[in-house]
Amino acid sequence: MGNFLGAKPKLKQVDEFVQKYWKNIDRPIVQYYKKGWYSFRFLSAHDMNEILKVGPWNMGSSTLVLKQWTPTFSKEMDSISIVPAWILFPDLDPFMWSENVLSKMASVVGKPLFADLPTTFKFKLSFARVLVEVDVADDLPTTLQLTSPYHGITQQRIIYEWLPHYCYCCRKLGHTNEHCKFTKINKKFAETVQAKKVVQEYRPVQPAVTPPATVAQDSECHVPG
Template identity: 35%
Template sequence: MTTASGFMIFRFQREEQMQEILERGPWLFGGKAIILQPWHPLFVFDKNRISKLPVWIRLHGLPFSLWSREGLSLVSSMVGHPLSCDEATFNCTRLDFARVCVELDATQPFVHSFEINTPLSNTPLHIEVEFEWKPLRCAKCQLFGHSCKQAEQEKTKEDAQLIHEEGNMALTMNGTNTGSKGFRVFRSDDIALFACYLDLSKPTSNRPR
């Protein structure tokens, strides 16, 4: 189904089908990215007002002690709002990286790395963040899907500041309950999905899946 504002709504007969589609994203067609996420009743179908997007990231250097629902939820919150992880990450059947889906907020700059202070190590652990797809972000409007020319200079300054500050970004593990409410293996709250087309920006290298 399509809406007047250009969104598409997909329905699935079985939840497993939806889970497979979500896990295999991001989906690219003709140089465009299709953003998929579960539908919710309060969503506003307006492509010009997209301030939050779900994006799959890969966390490199994550200690195995944090490969749990609680640990992944806490660590990925350094990048965005944690939503889910794929089955291979949850079952620890692929140990090269942890693959997590987070909701990015357009009001916040991208986080490419951070450190974890943990009792398990005398020195902070450095975590590298790889975005499987990085959406175009307007620093001026604080929205996804476009970039105002007037905002380019602001974005350059913001990125430079982010690079300067990244070395000081750290997550301290103190052994308390991290909490993982809302974090799932895949995101499967609803059967209906919505999708919108956005211009592809800063694609990552073509990598084998």
């Protein structure tokens, strides 16, 4: 499953993008799912992993975030926060470049998927690179503590190659709270309510003044005899 962070392309554009840049695998079937999500049906798990290893993919000003489908995806798609991300372990001792050790180290961050080819075959020893499923809604660690038989307890740095923005207001990827439309709507509503708020003032009620009673007089004066 894939979602474009930024401008949403049309299905034809996505299909042309796949045909142009995913040449090292059999062409997958691309379909529009819903709510901005696209499905990519690969012919094998190997093809899917080959694409995940190279991502994330950029298409113009948009970034394609891919996530493996699960039976609960439809329920989680509106508040999805777990995405694959590449993490780097710089200046890692060569004797720790085993699949078992790297997997345990990456588990501190999230669910390890696989290492890239230079890490697997130790072509570049300046850093180890592992793809991990991380929850961007959490506070991700930037260091981890290692216990080495040669160096004792040391602090290992963790570098995140790329992480998408996450909004805690609407629980979606691609923007932060400050740029969330719901935050702006709520702020505008609060300002409107504040402007229209009526302040009641106490005003004492003045008692009504009753005019004095008048007696009607006849035109002739009656004198008792």
